[in-house]
Amino acid sequence: MGVQSPIARVRGLGPAREGVNHWIGQRLTAISNIVLVLWFVFSAMALAGAGYEEVRAWLAAPVPASLMILLVISTFYHARLGVQVVIEDYVHHEGAKIASLAAVTLITFGLAVACIVAVLTVAIGS
């Protein structure tokens, strides 16, 4: 908001005013990723050598299931924002840029939902 002069705002020029959201979202998920990824790595170490039943029982508990869903949301959102920047930097053809950005958005949303449903299936469905 503050970076535009009044005349630029009237003309509709200048920033799209979405950059700050992107920047904050990237940093916020960076911080949550640190916590959640460390939890995931320590869990994976603790589960080393565990079989199907043991892993399933672990993820079915409320806290691991909740943390796993948070991990999925946080990492997929962070990845979506990061890949967006890379596409904007290197894909110069306008049509290809819009198409690849749309594809990345839809794919990350789709995969994240699939992951969340999988966690819920383990936690509630069985």
Add this chain to the structure above:
Amino acid sequence: MLSLQPKPGSLESVMARSERPLSPHLQIYRWYLTMALSIGHRVTGIGLALGLLLLTWWLLALAGGPETFATVEAVKDSWIGVLVLFGYTFVLFYHLGNGIRHLVWDAGYGFDIQVAAHSGLAVLAFAGAMTVLVWLVIALAG
């Protein structure tokens, strides 16, 4: 008449002049650690984004039942699976450590050349140490 030479002062003649200043290309720089780590952050980020496919596969297989989970476990425990996951462990801790370095920069600290170089070395040491630690624990447990 068609002229083979661009007219003096025309746009083509200006474009063809090689002595006009160009912004420096990437190739002319000597590679510094900080440069390599910077592009490395982006490369590892793309790699980790692709790695989310593996997390998705693992979670779906776990929800799918013992048979589908056994397939993923077989791939995971194969030598190529262990190699990929070992690489991903380093890439993950590199991106995590370097990400913290970026967060510190966002807060306005650590921009001195010496400090930036040392923090870069620290990130590499952290990533290497964590990778070895994680796989030592897994090797001892498994």
